[in-house]
Structure formats: structure tokens, C-alpha cells
Amino acid sequence: MARTELGSAPSMPVLFARAAVTARGRGGDLPDTRLARTGVRVAAVDLAAYDRVCGFPLADPLPAPYPHVLTFPLQVALMSDRAFPLALPGLVHVRNRIEVLRPVGADEALDLEVWAERFARHRSGATVDLCASVAAGGAEVWRSRSTYLARGATAPEGAPESDLAVSVGDLERPVATWRVPDDAGRRYARVSGDVNPIHLSGLTAKAFGFKRAIAHGMWVKARALAALSGRLPDATAVDVVFRRPLFLPSTVTLATAPVDGGWDLAVRNAASGVEHLVGTVRPLP
Amino acid sequence: MGDWYRDFANSGLGSTLVRQLGLPRPAVLRRYEPGAPLLPGPAVVGTAGEGRLHGVLTRVLQDAGVPVLPAVDGDGERLAAVLLDATGGTSPADLAAAHAFLAPALRRLGPSGRVLVLGDPPSAAGSPTQAAARQALEGLVRSVAKELRDGATANLLLVPAGAEAAVPGPVRFFLSGRSAYVDGQVVPLTAADVPAGEHEQRPLAGEVAVVTGAARGIGAAIARALSRDGAHVVAVDVPAAGDKLAEVANEIGGTAFQLDITAPDAGQRLVAHLRERHGGVDVVVHNAGITRDKLLVNMDAARWSSVMAVNLQAQLDTTQALLDADGLLGSGARVICVSSQSGIAGNRGQTNYAASKAGVIGMVRAWAPAFAERGATINAVAPGFIVTEMTASMPLGTREIGSRVNSLQQGGLPVDVAETIAWLSQPSAAGVNGQVVRVCGQSFLGA
Amino acid sequence: MAPLTRKAAIVGGNRIPFARSNSAYAQASNQDMLTATLDGLVARFGLQGERVGEVVAGAVLKHSRDFNLTREAVLGSRLSAATPAYDVQQACGTGLEAVVLVANKIALGQLKSGIAGGVDTTSDAPLAIHDEMRRVLIALGSARTLRQRLEALAGVRPGMFVPETPRNAEPRTGLSMGDHQAITTKQWGISREEQDELAVRSHQNLAAAYDRGFFDDLVTPYLGLTRDENLRPDTSVEKLAKLAPVFGKDDPDATMTAANSTPLSDGASAVLLASDEWAASRGLPVLAHFVDAQTAAVDYTHGGEGLLMAPAYAVPVLLARNGLTLQDVDYYEIHEAFASTVLATLKAWEDPAFCKERLGLDAPLGAIDRSKLNVNGSSLAAGHPFAATGGRIVASLAKQLHEAGPGTRGLISICAAGGQGVVAILES
Known part of the structure; x- marks a missing residue:
């Protein structure tokens, strides 16, 4: 090594x-x-x-x-x-x-x-x-x-x-709606350094085969965790799968449910219900 | 809203021009300022008859620091007031003395001078001759008022025997700037208990006064005058005028009471308010009034009844409610009802308004004895052409004619009405009851 | 032992008529409206030049220049300039919370008198500059050299010139209050008809109160408005049935319309409170006493409770502390944020499962006599300038209790953004 x-x-x-x-x-x-x-x-x-x-x-x-x-x-x-x-x-x-x-x-x-x-x-x-x-x-x-x-x-x-299996329970109830603006990718790129062109603009995203710019998966995950600020275990495992790209701009919903001392969560398109992210938050022993 | 013509006629160029053209030259009237002397110069006091009031008159003047001259003749210092005690005359021949006294004195009368004649009431005359002599004074005074220039006024007080104590208050009023626009009036006095020790500048100190229609115009001026004279003013107006009402109340340190005086329970609500907040009331000014002008043939029922409801029925109902409320209307209470020149002379297009305002006069006269029994008074004030927001919206021609057809050749101000009401509110006005005092500059209408 | 506290007296109140957004008060600021409201109160009670113990008020939507809104309004009013003041904000609970604060200080003997109020405008609302533009300007302000200034300005992008407008949405959920309430409405199965009937009754009650002169000593006209602009005395269930839903529209069975939801409004209110002695010494009336108050909050983000359901939790606590049942109340003032808020709250109190599981009660609070509810109209008819609603309700209820006679009891329930509720008891 x-x-x-x-x-x-x-x-x-x-x-x-x-x-x-x-x-x-x-x-x-x-x-x-x-x-x-x-x-x-x-x-x-x-x-x-x-x-x-x-x-x-x-x-x-x-x-x-x-x-x-x-x-x-x-x-x-x-x-x-x-x-x-x-x-x-x-x-x-x-x-x-x-x-x-x-x-x-x-x-x-x-x-x-x-x-x-x-x-x-x-x-x-x-x-x-x-x-x-x-x-x-x-x-x-x-x-x-x-x-x-x-x-x-x-x-x-x-x-x-x-291994892409993360199983979550029933997540019917949206608890929040976010309007994700078209500059969400550029803004996250500035603070994360992830300047992958697919996130930066429609033009650069098209060059890589996407119809529009897409949000960083790690931003979606961070945004969902931020919504649970103050309600997360100290030692915790956050496991999410990114299902479908979140095209910019979009309006999405967050659904959460308390499970086993942690949470199940899903981020979906507000209109179509397409799942962008599902995941679990669980306390670590 | 100022009187442009008066200002022009009193300017350098303007005064020359109007003199040359023989146009009227309205004077700038002397108006009351707290702390100002009663008169700006000396007064002369004469008698035409036995002169039983000469002493009272002299004392009022001396108490006010006014130099008192004996009869005058020829040129000399300008006089601020000419007072004639014509009481005790028995025949028209006695009036020659009045002529002999007044003629030289009036020649020396200064701007906004005051001519005040005191006589006996003709109604109490012992004989036709005596009655003729007494009534003759009225013609004399009214004519003098028309001859005077430069804002001077002439008025007649009728003083029955035994009413001497009631004289000083009205005399002070007619000499002061408070009566600037009261001209050619005859005011009969009655015997009454006049409390001593009235504060000169705050005669209403400690009193509670209600003024209806107080949100603007004449009502607001009344509220200001009563407050200045020491009263706590409960300013009343319809709820829709509440913001203007609050401004007036706050300006004068009074309280605003939003009330539609035509509401069925208005009287009870006013009584309850006064009882709860003040325990009673000393002065009530029924000023609220509306106009809904139309020629009678074109007037709908709503115009008629709304004017009658506000201008007359509400005055009747609230006064009755106050009288019925045990102990609320104290002895020495003053009720002053705003009537109008239209109520005396009538006015084209104002059948409803004139009827209501004439009704007020009837009401005041009828109630006077009952008020007298309580040691209280009820009077009416009838304004003539008063320059307000309402008259400002009149056509120029109508407004100019309206404001000039009086002996002072100008419109009055809301404050002139207010000052007369403030005077009638005073304890020392106890001898004036059931009267109608016109504030019209001796208007030619209905005179 | 003598009680250490005394109950604060409600002497009276004043408010300006409530206007619809961008209408009669479009040019008026919060400070303008609050000052006018204070001046009307001063005129009503002869407080010119008076040093009132404290003036407490607030606004939900505030400009940064209004950091000292209430004190500035006091300085512009006819009150003595030596009257202290401070701002509070608890969303739609602001006005009632201000009353609680003043009443408590009076109860403790710290104040002899005080004014509580609130004001809001959705017309003269604060627009913030774009957040990134703001950061550029802050950097520019702290730049010392030309180079630093140019660097700061280099961060400007065209999009930053677009201002940010305040949205009537919960920051944590991004849902409008109406969309939140739509969830609760559905959850409690509140029908469209029930909501419309409540709205119509609100308009009828408010109109009747105006007609009988009830508001003559509670409202002072402002900028040409003499009655609440939203009031529609001639509305009917039939007319309201024609309106299309505006909240929870994703649901084909949506029930919440512009008529059974309160409109955005502008307005202000103020209440004069005092000790009994202070009122008596000035010949001022005591309409009612402020008995007690309670706040509550619910977890509407992840806890599964409705955004506006907190009063349902606060009321039983308040009643229990005062040894009362829900039926011991003579007049109920339940703020009509939405018709369905009132109806859901009433249903919750009647629901054994909710009362047991959520409120921890052995038995439900039970039903109320609806004829005692919002008898002089409420927010659906009057409008709801957020922070002004508490003062409107306290003054109106106090007068209603006074008219009904001694010993009459009233309950106030106000829901607020952020899943909060403020409730109080008054007694004449």
C-alpha cells in the first residue's frame, strides 16, 4: 500500500x-x-x-x-x-x-x-x-x-x-418544501470546491449529456440534514442513495419519519414525486 | 381661507384705492388674547337717566385697569369704548341726553371700539311712554352699529331691576375682543346668582364641558376656546370623524368621545360616559349640525329627516337625557345650542336646515325657566356668515356677497362663535338665559 | 397572607380600521400606524403628556430601521417623551404576548399603567437586498484600500440586484401557512360548508357590532377608512360557495378559499392596562381584569402536529391552572387565522383520542356553545394585521365582558407562526 x-x-x-x-x-x-x-x-x-x-x-x-x-x-x-x-x-x-x-x-x-x-x-x-x-x-x-x-x-x-440498497419506511408526510434555485449548483461549488461542470450551468451540463444543470447530491444530503438540525444523534450514521438527478431549478419536498432513535428521509420532486434522495439516519452505538 | 379683500383693503396701496373708489374697507377686528387688557385704551361712561348702573360699569372698568374718562368733548385721545347707562329713563325726551353724550364720544371712538348701552327691558315698563323710551334704545343702538366703522360694534344690554349682579360678566364680554363679531345685538339679562371670584383668564377652571361636532370647524374652535378658558373638554363627534376628533382632543388636552348623537341610546351613552369618567358635566355645547340643501320642491324625505334628526331632535333628546340623569347636570350648568342666522331669517334652499335651527331657538326659550330653577342657563348662539372649510367651497360671488352684507363688512371666524359660547359658559354669564345671541357682524339678513 | 400580586385592569383600547393589503394604508409605515393608534388611545383616555409606565408593542414584518419601533412611535405620539417602550415579536401572538407582559408587570407592582399593542403592514413590507449583494456591500464597507474595494465589487452579479421579498412561509418547511393549515383541515375532516358558515358568521357579527356602535370607543378612523375594509356585511354561504380553493390545491378536495382564510392586512391596535387604583384615580373605567395566560408550541416540522394547533394544547393547561372547564367560559375569542383553524381546534377539544394521547387528559374538553364564539366578529371579517390582532381581541372582549356584567369570563386563543399559541383568560 x-x-x-x-x-x-x-x-x-x-x-x-x-x-x-x-x-x-x-x-x-x-x-x-x-x-x-x-x-x-x-x-x-x-x-x-x-x-x-x-x-x-x-x-x-x-x-x-x-x-x-x-x-x-x-x-x-x-x-x-x-x-x-x-x-x-x-x-x-x-x-x-x-x-x-x-x-x-x-x-x-x-x-x-x-x-x-x-x-x-x-x-x-x-x-x-x-x-x-x-x-x-x-x-x-x-x-x-x-x-x-x-x-x-x-x-x-x-x-x-x-450494494445500493437503503431501505426506508413509510414517508408519506412532507414536512418541508424547498425552492431550489438555478444557481444552487454554483453556490455549492463555491463552498465545496466540487466544480464538476454538470452542476455549474445548463450549458456545461449539456456538454455531459444532462438536459439542465443538476444539484450536487451532497448538497441535497446536507440540506436534508440541516432540516433536522438539533434532532440528530451525536454519533450517527447517515446513509443515503441518490436516485434521480435533481434538475435546477426545482421545487422539492422533504419527508421525514422518526425511526429507531433516528430518521428515515426522502427528498422528492414536489410536482412529480420523483425521488431524488432516500436515506436513513441512525445512532451509532 | 383668509379674507383676501380685507387684507388688500388694509394694505398701503389697497387702502388708498378702496378709499378713492368708495369701496367698503373691512377692518382687522380686535380679537381676544389671553392676558391682553380688556380694552386697548380709555373708556368713557355716561348716563341718560338715573344711572343706577354707572357705579357697576365704572367698577368693571377700573378692576380691569381701564382708564375711565368723564364725558368727552372735542378732539383728544381715541376711545376704546363708549358706555352709556340709559337705565331709569321715563320718556322719549330722556333720550336727548343719550344723543348729547354719544355724538361727541363716537367721534373719538378708535378702531374695533365698543359702544355698549345699558337700558331697562321694555317688557317691564310701567307705561306706554316708558316702554317707548326703552324700546327706542334698540333703534338707536342698532343704527349706531351700522354707522360705526373700523371694526367698532354697538350692543344693548337690557337690565331689569335686581339684575345688577348679572351685569359685569356681559359687560366684560361686550368690551373685550371676545365679542369681535357680535354687533347690533340686544341681550336681555335676568336676575341671577353670580358666583364671586371668577378667574379672569381661566373662568372655566375645574369644569367639564361637552362639545358635539368638535372634530372640525366651529366645533373644534369651541373646544379650543373652552379648553383655553380652563375646562376639560369632552370632544364628541360621529365615529367616522374620529381621527380628526382625536387630533382636536389631543391638541387641547381633552378627551375624544365618538358618538352618533342621533343613535337611539346616544343620550344614555353620553350620560354614562360623563358619569363614569367625570362624575358630572358643567357645560354642554350642542354644536353638531349638518346641511342637506335643496329647494323644498326637490327635497327628498331623507334630506329633510337627517337634518332634523341631527340639528334639532338630537339636541332635544340629549338635553332631556342630561336633565333626567340625577345630579349629572350641576346647578350652574350651561347649555349652549348652536342655531343659525338661517333659523332667524330663513334661507333659500335650506328649508330643512332653517326649520331645525329655528326649532332650536324655540327649544331654548321654552327650556329657560326650567334651567333657571336649577340655577342653570340654556341659550342659543346664531352664527351668521362664518368663514369655514364649508364656505371656502362656495362659489366666489356667493361667498363674497355673503361675507360683506353685514356692518363689519366681512365674514366672521369660527373663533368668534366659540368666544361667544365660551362667554355664555362662564359662571358670570348667569344672567343670560333663554336668549339667542347672534354672531353675525350685524348681518343685514333677518335683522 | 395577602396575595403578592394583583390583577391588571383593562381600561380600554384603540385600533385603526384594518385595511386590505396595498389599499387604504399602502403608503403608511408600521410606525405611522402605531403612532396614530397610540394617539387615538391618548385622545380617548386623556393621556396627553402622560408618562405611562411602559409601552410594549411589536410588528411581525419589520424594516431594519424599525429596530426601536415602539419607542419611536411613542416619541412621535402625544404621550410623554419620558415613556419607556420596547418591542416584542411572537408572530401572530405578538399583540397578546405584549398584553401578557404589561399585565404581568402590573400584577407584580412594577408598573401602574402600561400600553400593549401591535402593528403590521403587508403593503409597506421590508424588501431585503439579495443576500449575496448584502455580503458584498458589507465587505465593501469594511474594505480599507482601493484594491480591497475593487475586489469586493468584483463579486457583484446581475442576479444580486433582485431584492428578496418576505414570504408568508414557514422558514423550516417552506410551506405557506395556508398550505400547512390545509393539511390540518384534511386531517380533521373539516368541510367546506362548515368553514364558509363560520366565515359568514364572522362578517355578520362584525357588521352587527359596528351597527350597534360597539366599536365607537374601540376604533378610530385612519386615512379615510372608518370600518374594516375587508368587512362584507352582505356575504352569504351561497356567494362563498362559488370561490375556488387557494390552499392545499394539490388535493382535488381542497376546501380553503380566500373567503374562509384571512386576507393579508394592514393595521394597528393598542390596549391600555393599569392597576385598579391608577384607573380609579383618573376616573377611567375598568372593563375587565387580565386573569392568566399560557403559551404552547407544537412540533409541526417533524412531530406530525398541525402548524396552528398549539392553542389546543395551551388552553387545557390554562383552564386547569385556574380550576375551570372549557364550558365555564362565557365568551370565546378564537382567532380566525383560517375558518378551519377554529373548527379544527374545537374538534380537537371534542376528540377523546386527541385529548388523551396528545393532551394527556382523561376526558375530552368537550364542545362549546357556538353562540358564544367570536360574537363581535373576528379576523376573517376584520382582517389580520399579524401583530395587531391580539390588541383587537383583548379590547373587544374586555368591552363585551363589561357589557355582560361583573363576573363574566372570556377566553382568548391565538395561533401563531412557528407552531405557537398564546391563550389568556379575562374576567369582568
Whole structure:
């Protein structure tokens, strides 16, 4: 296993550009590489901007999904590397599980590590999990697993089946309606660094085969968790699947139901009922 | 809403021009200012008869710090007032003394001067000769009023024997600026108990006064005058005028009471309000009134009945309610009802209004004895052409004619009506009861 | 032992007629309306130059310049400039909460007199600049060098010039209050007919109260308006049946129309409270006493309760504390945010399951005599300028209790945004 430690966050536009020009001719197995940063501190101004865009109160500890913003650039660096078997353009985020092992203080020095694993077979291609672990004071405090689907890709021989099953109970009652504006993608891109062109404008999204710009899945997830602010367990696992793209602008509803000390939740199109996100929030022991 | 013609006629160029053209030159009237002297100059007091009031008159003047001259002759200082005690005359021949006294004195009368004649009531005369002599004074005074210029007025007080105590209050009123627009009037007095020690500038101190129709115009001016004279004013008007009413109440430190005086329970509500908030009432001014003008042949029933309801029936009903309320209307209470020149002279297009306002006069006269029994008074004030928001909307020609056809050659102001009402509210006006005092500048209409 | 508190007296009230949004008061600000309302109260009770103990009022929709709205209104009024004032805000409960605050201070002997009120305008509503534009301007303001200023200005985008308008929506749910109530309406099975009948009765009761002069000493005209602009004395169930639903429209059986929901309105109200001694020393009446109050809130976001159902929870607590049953009340004033709010609340109190499971009661509170409900009309007819409704109800109910005679008891129930409720008992 190779572990590479970066001194600073990589430049996302550069990574996306590199990934685009090196998209062709990829294949093979997942690299046994881990990228890491140590002693990372959260800038208050960045956190405030993120909170504002996602609807979290500006507070300490960090919102459950926030460390993803720190680890995501490393994951992109991993995926844009030539050694990564799948082309980053065209990868679709289909599932995300975050585990907060304990609340993470906004002023803590964080050690980040990311890697890829579980190349798996899917009926329309292959999936891969991008994992992240965040430690503070030598102990793991937060971890995540993002599953990406590469349509038409082939998983290696003997790969397991993709796991995209998150089961939720009855979620009939919408508790909120949001109008998601057409600049939601640009706004989240500014605070997360995820400048994937499919989120930024209708024009750039069309270039990648979408009729309109689509909202970041991680923004939808963050927005839903923000609606449950103050009602989340301290140690918690938030597991969601992203079903259909949320085109911008849209009006969506959030439905929640309390289950097992946590929540089941769904974000749907307000008019058509199309499901964008369903997931569970469960306390960790 | 000012009197442009009066202002022009009193300007440098204007005064020359109107003199050359022989046009009327309306004066700027002397009006009451709290703290101002009763008269701006000396007064002369004469007698034509036994002169039983000479002493009273002299004392009123001296108490007010007015220099009193004996009879005058030839040129000299301008006089602010000429007072003639013509009581005790027995035959028309006695009037020669009046002529002898007045002629030289009037020559020296200054601007907004006052001529006040006191005589005996003709109705109490012992003989036709005596009655003739007494009645003759009325013709004399009314004519003098028409001859006077520069805002001067002439009025006649009729003082029966035994009513001497009632004299000072009315005398002070007719000499002061409060009576600026009261001219050519004959006011009979009656004997009455006049409380002593009335405060000169706050004669209504500690009293509670109700003024209906107080939201604007003459009613607001009445409320201001009564408040200035020391009363706590309960300003009444229809709920729809409540915002203007509140402004008036707040300006004068009174209270606003929104009430439709034509409501069936209006009297009870007014009584309940006065009892709860003030325990009683000392002065009631029935001022609320409306006009719904049309020639009689074209007048619908609604125009007729609404005017009668507000202008007359409401005055009858609320007065009765106040009288019926035990202990509410104190002894010494004053009720003043606003009538109108139209009620005296009639007016084309105002059959309803004139009827209601004439009715008020009948009401006042009929109620006077009952009021007298309680030591209270009820009187009417009949305004002539008063410059208000209402007259401002009249056509220029009508307005100009209306405002000039009187001895003072100008329209009166709401404050002139208010001052007369404020005077009738005073304790010292106890001797005036059941009377109609016109505030019309000696209008030629219905005179 | 002598009681440590005394009950505050309600001396009287004043309000301006309520206007429909963007109508008679389109040019009036909250401060204008509150000042006029205070001045009307001053005129009614002869308070010119008086130093009232405290003036407490608020507005739901407030401009940033109105941070000291009530004090500014006092300074512009005929009250003594030495009268202290402060603002409160509890959404539609603002007016009643202001009364509670003043009454409590009087009860504790901290005040001898006080004025409670509220005002709202949906016409002169605050428009905020776009949030990102605001941040650019804040950055510009703190920039020290030309370079910093240019950097700040470089953040300006065309879209930022579009102002943000306040929406009548719950921030946490994005649903309008009407859409929230539509859920409750359906949940409680409130029919269209019931709602329309309640609306018609509100108009009829308000019109009758005006006609008998009930409001003569409660309302002062303003800007040419002498009665509540929304009042339709001649409305009927037949006329209302023709209207199309405006809330919960996704449901084919939607029942909530513009007529059985309160319109956006502009207006202000104020109530004069005092100790009995203060009132007596000025010859002022005591219409009623403020007995007690209670607030409650419900979890309407994730808790499954209706947004406007909090009063249903507050009332039993208040009644129990005062040893009363729901039927011990002579007059009920239940704020008509929507006709169905009133009806759902009444149904909830009659429902054994709701009363047991949600309220924790052994038996339901039971039905009320509907002829004692909102006898002088309520918000459906009068309109509902959010913070002004509490003062309207307190003054009207106090007068009603006074007219009915000593010992008459009234219950006020007001629902508020954010899933809140404020309720109170008055007694003559």
C-alpha cells in the first residue's frame, strides 16, 4: 500500500481538467494508493459559507457532512490519476454513507486519508467506493463511503455485486418544501470546491449529456440534514442513495419519519414525486 | 381661507384705492388674547337717566385697569369704548341726553371700539311712554352699529331691576375682543346668582364641558376656546370623524368621545360616559349640525329627516337625557345650542336646515325657566356668515356677497362663535338665559 | 397572607380600521400606524403628556430601521417623551404576548399603567437586498484600500440586484401557512360548508357590532377608512360557495378559499392596562381584569402536529391552572387565522383520542356553545394585521365582558407562526 501525503489541498479545477484529458484508455484494477493530509484546520469563513449554502446553523461542532468537503479533493486527486481505472467524467454519485463517530470540533486539527475500494458489478456498469477517514488526536472521528457508478464500465473478474440498497419506511408526510434555485449548483461549488461542470450551468451540463444543470447530491444530503438540525444523534450514521438527478431549478419536498432513535428521509420532486434522495439516519452505538 | 379683500383693503396701496373708489374697507377686528387688557385704551361712561348702573360699569372698568374718562368733548385721545347707562329713563325726551353724550364720544371712538348701552327691558315698563323710551334704545343702538366703522360694534344690554349682579360678566364680554363679531345685538339679562371670584383668564377652571361636532370647524374652535378658558373638554363627534376628533382632543388636552348623537341610546351613552369618567358635566355645547340643501320642491324625505334628526331632535333628546340623569347636570350648568342666522331669517334652499335651527331657538326659550330653577342657563348662539372649510367651497360671488352684507363688512371666524359660547359658559354669564345671541357682524339678513 | 400580586385592569383600547393589503394604508409605515393608534388611545383616555409606565408593542414584518419601533412611535405620539417602550415579536401572538407582559408587570407592582399593542403592514413590507449583494456591500464597507474595494465589487452579479421579498412561509418547511393549515383541515375532516358558515358568521357579527356602535370607543378612523375594509356585511354561504380553493390545491378536495382564510392586512391596535387604583384615580373605567395566560408550541416540522394547533394544547393547561372547564367560559375569542383553524381546534377539544394521547387528559374538553364564539366578529371579517390582532381581541372582549356584567369570563386563543399559541383568560 502506497501512502502519499499532500502538503495542501489540490487544485480542483486542475484535477477536473486533468481527469477530462486523460479520460480515455483507462482500465485495470483499483490502485492500492492512499492520499492523506495531516493537521488540517477548518477556516471559520469557509465553514460559515458552507453552513449558509446548506442551511446549517453556524456552530461548533462541524455539521455531519462537512468533513466530506475536506476529503473530497483528495478523492478527486485519486480518481483523476491515470492509475485510476475509471474516467472521472461520467462517474455518477449513487450512494453516500457518513459515520460521525463523535462530534468533530470546528477547531480540531484533522488528519485525512482517502482511498478507493470495492470495485463492484452493477447491472448497468460498475461501481466503486471512494472512502475517507478523518482522525483527530490519533483517533478516528469520522468516516465516509461514496459509491460512484460508471455506466458501461466493467468490473474485474470475481468482483462483488454493487450494494445500493437503503431501505426506508413509510414517508408519506412532507414536512418541508424547498425552492431550489438555478444557481444552487454554483453556490455549492463555491463552498465545496466540487466544480464538476454538470452542476455549474445548463450549458456545461449539456456538454455531459444532462438536459439542465443538476444539484450536487451532497448538497441535497446536507440540506436534508440541516432540516433536522438539533434532532440528530451525536454519533450517527447517515446513509443515503441518490436516485434521480435533481434538475435546477426545482421545487422539492422533504419527508421525514422518526425511526429507531433516528430518521428515515426522502427528498422528492414536489410536482412529480420523483425521488431524488432516500436515506436513513441512525445512532451509532 | 383668509379674507383676501380685507387684507388688500388694509394694505398701503389697497387702502388708498378702496378709499378713492368708495369701496367698503373691512377692518382687522380686535380679537381676544389671553392676558391682553380688556380694552386697548380709555373708556368713557355716561348716563341718560338715573344711572343706577354707572357705579357697576365704572367698577368693571377700573378692576380691569381701564382708564375711565368723564364725558368727552372735542378732539383728544381715541376711545376704546363708549358706555352709556340709559337705565331709569321715563320718556322719549330722556333720550336727548343719550344723543348729547354719544355724538361727541363716537367721534373719538378708535378702531374695533365698543359702544355698549345699558337700558331697562321694555317688557317691564310701567307705561306706554316708558316702554317707548326703552324700546327706542334698540333703534338707536342698532343704527349706531351700522354707522360705526373700523371694526367698532354697538350692543344693548337690557337690565331689569335686581339684575345688577348679572351685569359685569356681559359687560366684560361686550368690551373685550371676545365679542369681535357680535354687533347690533340686544341681550336681555335676568336676575341671577353670580358666583364671586371668577378667574379672569381661566373662568372655566375645574369644569367639564361637552362639545358635539368638535372634530372640525366651529366645533373644534369651541373646544379650543373652552379648553383655553380652563375646562376639560369632552370632544364628541360621529365615529367616522374620529381621527380628526382625536387630533382636536389631543391638541387641547381633552378627551375624544365618538358618538352618533342621533343613535337611539346616544343620550344614555353620553350620560354614562360623563358619569363614569367625570362624575358630572358643567357645560354642554350642542354644536353638531349638518346641511342637506335643496329647494323644498326637490327635497327628498331623507334630506329633510337627517337634518332634523341631527340639528334639532338630537339636541332635544340629549338635553332631556342630561336633565333626567340625577345630579349629572350641576346647578350652574350651561347649555349652549348652536342655531343659525338661517333659523332667524330663513334661507333659500335650506328649508330643512332653517326649520331645525329655528326649532332650536324655540327649544331654548321654552327650556329657560326650567334651567333657571336649577340655577342653570340654556341659550342659543346664531352664527351668521362664518368663514369655514364649508364656505371656502362656495362659489366666489356667493361667498363674497355673503361675507360683506353685514356692518363689519366681512365674514366672521369660527373663533368668534366659540368666544361667544365660551362667554355664555362662564359662571358670570348667569344672567343670560333663554336668549339667542347672534354672531353675525350685524348681518343685514333677518335683522 | 395577602396575595403578592394583583390583577391588571383593562381600561380600554384603540385600533385603526384594518385595511386590505396595498389599499387604504399602502403608503403608511408600521410606525405611522402605531403612532396614530397610540394617539387615538391618548385622545380617548386623556393621556396627553402622560408618562405611562411602559409601552410594549411589536410588528411581525419589520424594516431594519424599525429596530426601536415602539419607542419611536411613542416619541412621535402625544404621550410623554419620558415613556419607556420596547418591542416584542411572537408572530401572530405578538399583540397578546405584549398584553401578557404589561399585565404581568402590573400584577407584580412594577408598573401602574402600561400600553400593549401591535402593528403590521403587508403593503409597506421590508424588501431585503439579495443576500449575496448584502455580503458584498458589507465587505465593501469594511474594505480599507482601493484594491480591497475593487475586489469586493468584483463579486457583484446581475442576479444580486433582485431584492428578496418576505414570504408568508414557514422558514423550516417552506410551506405557506395556508398550505400547512390545509393539511390540518384534511386531517380533521373539516368541510367546506362548515368553514364558509363560520366565515359568514364572522362578517355578520362584525357588521352587527359596528351597527350597534360597539366599536365607537374601540376604533378610530385612519386615512379615510372608518370600518374594516375587508368587512362584507352582505356575504352569504351561497356567494362563498362559488370561490375556488387557494390552499392545499394539490388535493382535488381542497376546501380553503380566500373567503374562509384571512386576507393579508394592514393595521394597528393598542390596549391600555393599569392597576385598579391608577384607573380609579383618573376616573377611567375598568372593563375587565387580565386573569392568566399560557403559551404552547407544537412540533409541526417533524412531530406530525398541525402548524396552528398549539392553542389546543395551551388552553387545557390554562383552564386547569385556574380550576375551570372549557364550558365555564362565557365568551370565546378564537382567532380566525383560517375558518378551519377554529373548527379544527374545537374538534380537537371534542376528540377523546386527541385529548388523551396528545393532551394527556382523561376526558375530552368537550364542545362549546357556538353562540358564544367570536360574537363581535373576528379576523376573517376584520382582517389580520399579524401583530395587531391580539390588541383587537383583548379590547373587544374586555368591552363585551363589561357589557355582560361583573363576573363574566372570556377566553382568548391565538395561533401563531412557528407552531405557537398564546391563550389568556379575562374576567369582568
